Amino acid sequence: MTTITTFGPQPRDVFERIPAYKPGRRATGVEIAPLASNESHHEPLPSVLEAIAEEALRINRYPDAAVTNLHAKLAEKFGVGADQVVTGPGSIGVLQQLLETYCAPGDEVVFAWRSFEAYPLLVEIAGGQPVMVPLRADESHDLDAIAASITDRTRIVLLCTPNNPTGVSLSHHDVVRFLDTVPERVLVVIDEAYVEYETSEDAVDSLALIAARLNVLALRTFSKAYGLAGLRVGYAISTPEIIASVRKAVLTFSVNSLAQRAAIASLDADHELAARAAEIAGERDRVVAALADTDWGVLPSQANFVWIRASGERNAALSQAFDDAGILTRVFPEDGIRVTLADAATNDRVIAVLRNTVGE
Known part of the structure; x- marks a missing residue:
């Protein structure tokens, strides 16, 4: 008689180690x-609810897998090409797509800590190695220490501005200086989930950075200021080359039809x-x-x-x-x-x- 010593299929080791997102x-x-x-x-907004109600009559059909209209609307708003935009189920979904695209097992992802608590979880699930750099005493990013943490294994640097959960933002001047020290092979992701609330005079101009450099990506969401947290739609803007690669990692139909329509209506009500x-x-x-x-x-x-x-x-x-x-x-x-x-x-x-x- 054979003795069974396992308890069915076992997850990868990483899932025994990391805590669940809280x-x-x-x-x-x-x-x-x-x-x-x-x-x-x-x-x-009433106009957004009206758009959702109209789209609800068609939920027996699959959404546009290419997210054509929303990509075009975002491109128009930000003055970029439609081939410079990719969407996903919230900015966290787009970030997961990025990590799947750029991280091989053992690759490093550098970010400040404390920052968005999903960062280390997503990096480890993708097979990467989180490198967490302590915040300064004033809760700001220590960009010099982050730059010093970049190694030959670093593939991505995450900059959260304004930072979650501290609310402290980076300045454009400091980010430009930082980017001058970062190798072009390293993707610098500027996570701007709260950018619509930013009022500082020297806020990061991520679109200008994307236009001037080959390795910058802006990550944004409709979940916060746009009030669509329950529909899950986020997006990234970068160079056509980076976006083309990330789109290959997108799960088909990951942005549902209600989310696409509501996001477009929200942009109309900017x-x-x-x-x-x-x-x-x-x-x-x-x-x-x-x-x-x-x-x-x-x-x-x-x-x-x-x-x-x-x-x-x-x-x-x-x-x-x-x-x-x-x-x-x-x-x-x-x-x-x-x-x-x-x-x-x-x-x-x-x-x-x-x-x-x-x-x-």
Whole structure:
């Protein structure tokens, strides 16, 4: 009699090692403020809902696998060729396509840490090696240290600006200086999921960088300022050569027909969505100013959230205070707490918690 010593098919070793992605907590009551995920609190625009309703009548048909109309619309908006655009199920889906395209087993991907928590997971799943470079004390990217971490095995550098979860953005001047030190064989991905909230005078001009260089790609999404988080559509802009390669890794029909139509309608309503983003940026600056004299050291942010650096007991105390106030936040126990911004009344609840909780 044969003894079975395994428990069926076994996953690759990497899946025994990496933790699962931890989604933001969801609201369960009307008094709960769902500020754990960086999504828009605004309801979809009427024009976008109308477009979705029209497209819903055709969901018995496959979506356009080439995403032709949305690619053309994005190309028109940004003044690039349609062959310079690729889409996917959220910017995280496009990033996965990038990693599959450029990373062979053992290749390195360099990025600041803490940054978007999906980075190390996606890199390892693709067979790559994450190289995490600590942020500076002011929560900014240490571009000199990132440049020094590039080796012969480095294939991609990820720059998240504004950075998630800290909200600190890179300057165009600093990125240009950094790119001058990076070999052209290394793809530099500028992750701009929160770019619509950026108000700094020297914000990174990724489109200018793409026009001037062979190894830069901008990664963006409709999930944040455009309010389409539930439909999952993101995109990348780069050179035609890079985009042609990435398109080969795209899962067929990965951007569904409702997402394509809603994204086009959102681009048509750009001025309305820009006003919403400006409203959030104004609330963000108000919240930061209101907390300037508290114990929590809330730094200026360029995204739709604020970051409180806190660990250990300090982190646990503040997390509990938010929970007690019915505010769901994104807690990183060893690093800090990220709080998404919403309407003024909800943001006032956040201010009250931080002003009434002593950070010792």
